[in-house]
Every structure is written in structure tokens, then in C-alpha cells.
Amino acid sequence: MIVMPRFNFWTVIMILTWVMLFVLLFVPVGSVLVSSLYDQGGNFTLANYTKFLAESRFHQAFANTLVVGFGGLFGALLLGSIMAFCVSRFVIRGGKFVSLLAILALVSPPFIGAYSWIVLFGAGGVVRGFLRDLGISMPPIYGVGGILIVFSLKFYPYVYLMVSGALSNVNRSLEEAAEGLGLTPWQRTMRISFPMVFPALTAGGLLALIHAIADFGTPRLLGRGYNVLATEAFTLYAAEVGSNMSMATTISVVLIIVSMIFVLLQRYMSRRNVYHGNMINKPIRIQLKGWRNVLAHFAVYFIGLCGALPVIISVIYSFRKTSGPVFQDGFALQSYERILFGLGDVVRNSLSFSVAAVALIVVVGTVVGVLVARRTSLNTALLDGAFMVPYVMPGIVIGIAFIAAFNTGPIVLTGTAAIIILSIFIRRLPYTVRTTATSLRQLSPSMEEAAISLGYSPFQAFLRITVPLIMPGIIAGGMLSFVTAINELSSSLVLYVGSTMTMPVRIYLLILDGDFGVAAALSTILLLLSGSAVYIAFRFMGRNEQALL
Amino acid sequence: MTKIALQALRKEYAGQLAISDLNLEIGDGEFFTLLGPSGCGKTTLLRMIAGFNSIEGGTISFDGEVINDRPASERNIGMVFQNYALFPQMTAAKNVGFGLQTRRIARSEAERRVEQALASVHMAHLHDRLPGQMSGGQQQRVALARALVIKPALLLMDEPLSNLDAKLRVEMRDTIRQAQRDAGITTVYVTHDQEEAMAVSDRIAVMNLGVVQQVGTPAEIYRRPANRFVAEFIGKTNLLECDLIRHEGKLRIELGKGQVIDVTDIVDASGSGRVQVSVRPEAVKAASTGLAAEVVDETFLGSHSQVRARLQTGDIVEFLEFSRRPALWTRGDTVFLDVDTDLLTFFDHASGVSIMRGDAV
Numbered sequence: 001m002i003v004m005p006r007f008n009f010w011t012v013i014m015i016l017t018w019v020m021l022f023v024l025l026f027v028p029v030g031s032v033l034v035s036s037l038y039d040q041g042g043n044f045t046l047a048n049y050t051k052f053l054a055e056s057r058f059h060q061a062f063a064n065t066l067v068v069g070f071g072g073l074f075g076a077l078l079l080g081s082i083m084a085f086c087v088s089r090f091v092i093r094g095g096k097f098v099s100l101l102a103i104l105a106l107v108s109p110p111f112i113g114a115y116s117w118i119v120l121f122g123a124g125g126v127v128r129g130f131l132r133d134l135g136i137s138m139p140p141i142y143g144v145g146g147i148l149i150v151f152s153l154k155f156y157p158y159v160y161l162m163v164s165g166a167l168s169n170v171n172r173s174l175e176e177a178a179e180g181l182g183l184t185p186w187q188r189t190m191r192i193s194f195p196m197v198f199p200a201l202t203a204g205g206l207l208a209l210i211h212a213i214a215d216f217g218t219p220r221l222l223g224r225g226y227n228v229l230a231t232e233a234f235t236l237y238a239a240e241v242g243s244n245m246s247m248a249t250t251i252s253v254v255l256i257i258v259s260m261i262f263v264l265l266q267r268y269m270s271r272r273n274v275y276h277g278n279m280i281n282k283p284i285r286i287q288l289k290g291w292r293n294v295l296a297h298f299a300v301y302f303i304g305l306c307g308a309l310p311v312i313i314s315v316i317y318s319f320r321k322t323s324g325p326v327f328q329d330g331f332a333l334q335s336y337e338r339i340l341f342g343l344g345d346v347v348r349n350s351l352s353f354s355v356a357a358v359a360l361i362v363v364v365g366t367v368v369g370v371l372v373a374r375r376t377s378l379n380t381a382l383l384d385g386a387f388m389v390p391y392v393m394p395g396i397v398i399g400i401a402f403i404a405a406f407n408t409g410p411i412v413l414t415g416t417a418a419i420i421i422l423s424i425f426i427r428r429l430p431y432t433v434r435t436t437a438t439s440l441r442q443l444s445p446s447m448e449e450a451a452i453s454l455g456y457s458p459f460q461a462f463l464r465i466t467v468p469l470i471m472p473g474i475i476a477g478g479m480l481s482f483v484t485a486i487n488e489l490s491s492s493l494v495l496y497v498g499s500t501m502t503m504p505v506r507i508y509l510l511i512l513d514g515d516f517g518v519a520a521a522l523s524t525i526l527l528l529l530s531g532s533a534v535y536i537a538f539r540f541m542g543r544n545e546q547a548l549l
Numbered sequence: 550m551t552k553i554a555l556q557a558l559r560k561e562y563a564g565q566l567a568i569s570d571l572n573l574e575i576g577d578g579e580f581f582t583l584l585g586p587s588g589c590g591k592t593t594l595l596r597m598i599a600g601f602n603s604i605e606g607g608t609i610s611f612d613g614e615v616i617n618d619r620p621a622s623e624r625n626i627g628m629v630f631q632n633y634a635l636f637p638q639m640t641a642a643k644n645v646g647f648g649l650q651t652r653r654i655a656r657s658e659a660e661r662r663v664e665q666a667l668a669s670v671h672m673a674h675l676h677d678r679l680p681g682q683m684s685g686g687q688q689q690r691v692a693l694a695r696a697l698v699i700k701p702a703l704l705l706m707d708e709p710l711s712n713l714d715a716k717l718r719v720e721m722r723d724t725i726r727q728a729q730r731d732a733g734i735t736t737v738y739v740t741h742d743q744e745e746a747m748a749v750s751d752r753i754a755v756m757n758l759g760v761v762q763q764v765g766t767p768a769e770i771y772r773r774p775a776n777r778f779v780a781e782f783i784g785k786t787n788l789l790e791c792d793l794i795r796h797e798g799k800l801r802i803e804l805g806k807g808q809v810i811d812v813t814d815i816v817d818a819s820g821s822g823r824v825q826v827s828v829r830p831e832a833v834k835a836a837s838t839g840l841a842a843e844v845v846d847e848t849f850l851g852s853h854s855q856v857r858a859r860l861q862t863g864d865i866v867e868f869l870e871f872s873r874r875p876a877l878w879t880r881g882d883t884v885f886l887d888v889d890t891d892l893l894t895f896f897d898h899a900s901g902v903s904i905m906r907g908d909a910v
Contacts, residue, residue, distance in 0.1 A: 449628065
């Protein structure tokens with residue numbers, strides 16, 4: 001048969017994909033599970049789980065995780081939907097700038113937000129100090145309240161981007177029809193528009209929830225003893241005395257289950273009630289008058305600027321004059337000098353790890369994406385499902401899982417650069433597979449057929465017609481993966497050794513050391529790299545904020 | 550220059566039989582149309598000929614050579630798709646030249662042929678346009694040039710006009726017909742639009758439920774439809790039920806009290822009993838004598854008026870009259886209808902198969 005060679009090629013790819021998933025996903029997750037079920041002596045035991053259920057410290061962590069998760073969800077929903085509603089329904093001056101602020105909040109390094117808020121509102125905070133001079137005393141931002149403020153401001157862009165996309169696609173005729181039927185503006189909004197954007201609201205909100213549960217840096221820096229599952233897992237793993245791997249993996253399993261429940265919930269919610277509006281009659285933006293206009297602008301800019309505040313603070317502080325870790329009056333480039341002369345290897349590590357991970361993600365993700373899109377069979381459906389798994393794995397869990405799997409046994413990777421690269425690779429791979437498969441499914445098959453009818457073999461047709469068409473999307477996706485890769489803290493924090501330290505890890509350690517000048521400068525560099533990557537991505541696929549989600 | 554023969558062709562989708570035992574012969578240089586409602590298997594058949602669909606049984610041969618196992622890329626076909634399928638990243642000229650690149654044709658010769666092909670579809674002036682900057686009609690012209698420039702053995706067109714608006718469709722089908730005649734390429738054309746099929750085809754195969762109902766020239770299938778499905782699918786018609794009566798060695802039908810039409814010469818003499826008659830609108834004219842009928846309504850359509858009248862049997866007959874003002878009739882008026890028996894077709898009531906004598910048109 002003439003089709004045999006192609007059949008073989010894709011069969012090989014399919015087998016390799018399963019091997020890859022087995023080694024990088026099933027083995028680590030399996031190791032986590034196994035490790036949680038055995039004691040130090042190697043005997044099967046459920047003691048870790050009974051301990052989890054018995055100790056009030058773990059109860060507290062579990063409850064706290066849910067509190068920050070749902071708190072982050074509601075905060076993000078509130079801020080995100082206010083902003084989305086205002087921007088998509090009213091004329092807001094500088095609307096593009098507002099979107100840019102949201103993107104800044106989204107791509108800013110995690111936990112740097114936490115620290116910037118400490119700088120402003122912490123025990124020795126600038127704003128608190130200023131207010132104290134005026135005779136107003138306010139409590140410092142530490143604790144659960146601070147975590148929730150940071151989460152709301154960090155994760156509102158998920159809701160904002162999702163909902164504003166949905167709101168601007170609601171067909172205006174529907175609201176006009178409702179108006180014709182005598183509904184008041186309030187009734188129209190609640191009964192017509194709201195159900196249309198509800199899927200976007202739930203999707204954005206649950207994204208915020210999942211990220212809030214997985215976040216490690218913020219509760220660690222701001223919590224002051226407010227423990228969540230992610231911090232518990234890390235503490236148990238990293239404790240210098242009494243490191244308890246099997247308890248850390250037990251908590252990881254709990255964290256996976258909690259995340260999985262919410263991811264499945266999100267998929268379930270976004271699958272139901274999806275309305276496909278036609279684009280013929282897009283809603284127009286209303287020009288508000290008087291105090292309403294002022295209020296709408298105030299709300300939008302307040303949220304946007306607060307969300308971007310950490311970025312602004314760290315850029316400003318990165319240029320402040322320092323003496324050792326202590327800030328002085330005036331500006332200087334000392335912090336950057338210290339990076340240049342002392343931390344070059346950290347920057348280099350971050351860049352080379354991210355580039356390597358992204359290269360792998362792009363190549364493997366594209367090939368597997370083609371496999372998933374073009375070879376529809378039970379196997380690829382399974383594959384598609386397997387690729388959901390990394391979505392539910394918080395970074396800290398991936399890190400612990402990789403340690404559990406690759407510390408001993410046939411493959412030993414701990415302490416290498418490879419383990420960091422692979423941990424980033426497996427977490428981001430599903431995104432590329434999915435976007436490649438989606439863009440391939442959107443291309444009309446008749447284009448390749450036309451090339452075949454003109455005398456090209458199917459493989460040539462794919463290479464010469466389809467690949468150039470999906471290339472911009474692949475490059476853009478690669479750039480966005482780069483943003484995630486270079487900002488990754490929690491898995492690297494578990495996996496790094498002295499020689500494989502990355503920028504986010506270094507920033508985290510600098511903040512713990514109180515050396516905020518260098519941390520701010522490193523963050524600024526990180527932000528510059530992320531910003532350039534987002535800019536390149538937008539150049540390739542058009543300005544598409546939704547792609548950042 | 551290719552003759553195509555399809556023999557005992559069979560197509561299955563996941564165990565479901567889509568086409569079974571299909572036989573067709575398409576002549577050299579012929580413009581052959583597969584016509585039928587959606588889901589009748591016409592596109593499936595076209596894609597089997599192109600090599601994009603597998604063949605579960607039977608053979609397809611080009612000039613006597615069975616090509617079942619020849620991959621699509623080696624069948625030397627030009628294909629035009631419903632959605633144009635132009636390569637969006639290439640200009641009109643690059644699109645047209647794409648098939649020549651793989652054929653190792655000298656650059657100057659290729660350029661000359663591209664220009665010629667674009668000119669033949671009146672698109673030479675949009676040489677450097679990208680598909681995104683062209684209208685649907687322009688894109689389809691380029692797609693046609695792209696298919697023709699490789700001098701294919703066979704031109705396949707899958708509903709090429711159905712994404713275009715009505716006026717452009719008429720214009721484009723003339724271009725297609727002209728280009729096909731000039732190139733003399735055997736063409737298989739798929740459409741669900743019977744008027745389009747009649748306008749462009751040398752011969753038409755009417756398909757329904759994966760089965761070829763009738764093959765013939767446009768005039769043959771219009772005037773002598775092989776069965777009731779074809780009669781109703783091609784053009785407008787009035788289907789009346791009546792009895793075929795044998796009377797003094799003659800066959801006749803009765804369409805009202807004393808209103809008989811002699812059909813001895815046209816209907817197969819062995820027939821009798823319950824039949825259905827297809828009466829084309831143009832078979833009926835208002836006259837001073839003939840079948841008595843009562844006017845139901847008259848719809849002004851510009852050059853013509855469409856008149857509906859009730860026969861004494863209760864059947865409604867629709868026909869066309871040149872329009873005049875004031876209207877010829879008002880509701881309830883009595884008209885007399887002259888029926889041209891040459892334009893009637895009779896079908897067996899049970900099987901729906903034509904019982905016409907011979908196959909003369």
C-alpha cells in the first residue's frame with residue numbers, strides 16, 4: 001500500500017508521545033502517589049493520609065487554601081467584571097492603555113506583587129508611614145487580607161479578558177429586541193446580556209481560582225503564618241531538619257485533587273450554555289456624561305493602576321540608590337551593576353532554560369498537535385485527555401513529583417538543568433498541543449487537497465501550504481510559553497541547586513534576604529523580557545489579549 | 550483528453566453504504582454534471598474520482614486504465630472547490646503557478662502560462678492580489694485558472710458557484726463553460742442547482758440516495774424524466790393523479806367530466822390503471838376551448854404572470870402567461886386550458902417509473 005510510510009511515521013510519533021507522557025507525567029504523578037502511600041521504611045501505609053486528616057495544622061491549610069481560592073475568585077470576578085463592563089460598554093479614554101495595564105498585571109512575575117505591597121503597606125511601608133505621619137494608623141497588609149488583595153489584583157485580568165471578549169460579541173440586536181419587548185435597561189442586562197457572558201464569567205473566575213490555589217509565593221511572603229497547601233508542601237519538602245517527603249507528596253495529592261475538581265468544574269461550566277453570537281451587529285460604546293463618566297473612568301483606572309502598581313514600584317525601586325540592601329535617597333544604577341557583576345549566571349540560566357524549554361515545546365507541541373488534529377482515533381482522544389493532566393498540577397506539585405521520580409531509579413535528573421527545563425516543558429506543552437490542533441482544525445482541508453490535486457504529495461502539501469499558515473500562531477504561542485517559562489517560580493524553587501538558579505528563584509531569595517533593590521532590578525529585567533515576548537507574539541497574531549489566558 | 554468509466558463502484562462510511570453498484574461513462578471532452586439534493590452522494594463520488602475518498606468496491610478508470618490505487622497527486626486532475634481553497638499567503642499569480650512548480654516547467658514558460666490562464670478567466674489585472682483582497686467571484690476565477698493551467702486530464706468542480714450571489718453565479722457559469730470548451734478538458738461538475746446544471750452541461754446524471762436516477766442531456770432529462778423524482782427535481786411541474794383508460798383501442802386520461810386527452814401515441818400501450826402525469830407549466834396555455842378550470846390566483850412576476858387554476862377533478866395546475874395589465878382574470882373566473890401532450894410525462898403510480906413509449910424527445 002502506498003500510504004504505509006505515512007502510517008508508520010505517525011505510529012512512531014504516537015508511540016514516542018506516549019513514552020514521553022509516561023516518563024514525564026505518569027511516572028512523576030505515580031511517584032507522588034506511591035511516595036504518599038509508603039513510610040520511610042518502605043512499607044505500605046495510609047498513615048500520611050490519616051495524619052493529614054488528624055492534624056489541625058493540615059485542616060487549617062486545607063481550609064485556608066479554599067479561603068484564598070474563593071477569595072481570589074470573588075475578588076477577581078468583582079474587579080474583572082467591573083472593568084470589562086466599563087471598557088466594553090462605555091467610551092473610556094485610553095482604553096488600549098487600560099488593557100495594557102491588565103496585561104502588565106498578568107505577565108508580571110508572581111510574588112513581586114506581594115513584595116511591592118509590603119513596600120507600600122507593610123510594617124515599615126511607605127504609604128503606612130506617610131499616613132502615620134498624618135495621624136492615621138492602619139494595620140499592616142500581612143495575613144489573609146493582604147493575600148486576597150494581591151490575588152484579586154493579580155488575577156482580575158483573567159476575568160476581564162474573558163468577559164470583555166464575550167461582552168463585545170453579544171449581538172446588539174438581542175438587547176434591542178428586548179428593549180422592543182419593553183424590558184428596562186436593568187432587566188435587559190440581567191436577563192439577556194448576563195446569561196450570554198455567564199460562561200466567560202465562570203471560565204475566567206475559575207482560572208483565577210485555580211491559579212490562586214496553586215500560588216506559592218504570595219502566601220509565603222504575605223501570609224506571616226497563614227499556611228496553605230502549597231506552602232505546607234514546600235515547607236515539608238524543604239525543611240532542613242525533619243524534611244518529610246512522604247507527607248509533602250501526600251499534600252501534593254490533596255492539592256492535585258482539589259485543582260482537578262475545579263478544572264473539571266470549569267470545563268463542565270464552560271461547555272454548557274455557550275451561545276454563539278453572530279458578529280453582524282456588535283454593541284456600540286455609550287458616551288457617559290457627568291458624574292457617571294467620572295465614576296466609570298475612576299473605576300477602570302483605579303483597578304488598572306492598582307493591578308500594575310507592583311510593576312511600577314519595582315521599576316522605580318530598581319533605579320533607587322542603595323547602600324548594601326538599604327535604600328538611600330536619589331537614583332542610581334547600582335542594582336543593575338550588582339546584577340551585571342554578580343548575577344550574570346542567574347540571568348543566563350533563566351534565558352537558556354526558557355529558550356530550551358520553548359524550543360522543545362514548539363517542536364514537540366506542533367508535531368503532537370498535528371497528530372491530535374489529523375489522526376482522529378481512540379488513541380488521540382485519549383492523548384487529548386492525557387494532556388489535560390498538567391493543567392491541574394500546581395508548579396510546586398510538579399517540582400515535588402519530579403524529585404520523587406528522578407531522584408533515584410533508572411533516570412536520575414535531580415540537580416541538572418534538564419529537570420528544570422523538562423518541568424517547564426511538560427506544564428506548558430498542553431497549551432501548544434491544543435492551540436496547534438485548534439488552528440489546524442480551523443483550516444479548511446480543501447486547501448491541502450487543492451495542492452494534492454496540483455501534484456504535490458500529502459506531506460509536501462502539508463509542508464508548503466499548512467505549515468506557513470499555522471507558523472505565525474506557533475511563533476506567537478512559543479513567545480507566550482516563553483513568558484510562562486521565564487517567570488516560573490514554584491517548580492524551579494523545588495528543583496534548583498546552586499548552579500541552576502533562575503531569576504525568579506533568585507528574586508524570591510533576595511526578597512527573603514531583604515535585598516529589594518536587586519530583586520526589583522531583576523524583576524524589571526524579567527518584565528522587559530516578558531514584555532518583549534508578548535509584543536512579538538502580538539506582532540505575529542494581532543493584538544489578542546485572550547491568547548494570554 | 551480522457552474518457553472516464555466507473556464500474557460497479559461502491560462506497561461505505563463506517564459500514565453504512567453510501568454508494569452501491571454505480572456505473573457511469575463520461576466521454577472525452579464532455580462536460581458532465583452530477584446533480585442531486587444534498588446527501589445524494591454526488592460529492593462523495595467526485596472525491597472518489599479525485600482520489601480523496603477511498604473506494605470500497607468496483608473500479609474507476611481513465612482511458613481504460615484502472616486508477617483506484619493511484620494517489621490523488623498523480624491523477625493529474627484540476628480541482629475547483631466550493632470554498633475556493635486558494636492559498637491565502639500567495640498572490641493570484643503564485644496560486645496559479647503553484648501546480649506548475651512541481652511539474653518542472655521552465656520559469657519563462659510557466660510565467661507565460663500563468664498569464665494566459667489568468668487572462669482566460671479575465672483576471673490578468675489582479676495578478677498581484679492576495680486572496681483576502683479579492684471578492685468571492687474573483688477568487689473562484691483564480692481557482693479555475695489554477696486548475697486549468699496544469700492542463701489536467703480531468704477537471705473536477707465541487708459546487709463551485711454555491712458561495713456566490715445569484716447574479717455572479719450566472720456570469721461565472723458562462724466563464725466556466727467557455728474556459729472548459731476552449732481547453733477541451735473532460736469535466737465532472739457537482740451541483741444541487743438544476744438550472745445551473747442545465748445551463749452548463751453536455752450530459753447530467755441525476756442522483757438520489759446514492760443511486761443514479763437518470764443520465765441524459767439536459768433536454769432529455771427535462772422532457773423525458775425517467776421517474777417521478779427526476780420530474781420533480783428538474784424544473785417545475787404539476788403532478789396530477791388520474792386513471793389511464795383503455796377505450797376503443799385507444800389510451801386516454803380524463804381530467805374532468807368529458808374532458809379527455811388522448812395519449813395513445815406517447816404512453817406505452819401495455820400500461821393501464823392508476824398513473825401520475827407530470828404537466829410542465831409550459832404545456833398549458835389558456836385558449837378558447839379545452840379543459841375547463843377555475844382561476845385560483847394570479848401572481849405578477851414581471852414579464853410573466855403565474856396562474857393557478859383548479860381543474861374539475863379538484864387538482865390545481867400552475868402555468869405561465871405573458872403578463873398584461875389589467876390582470877387577465879380574477880379569482881373565480883373560468884378559463885379553458887389547451888394541453889400540449891408532447892410535454893406530458895406519465896409515471897406508474899406505484900413505482901414512480903416512467904411509462905412513456907420509446908425515449909424520443
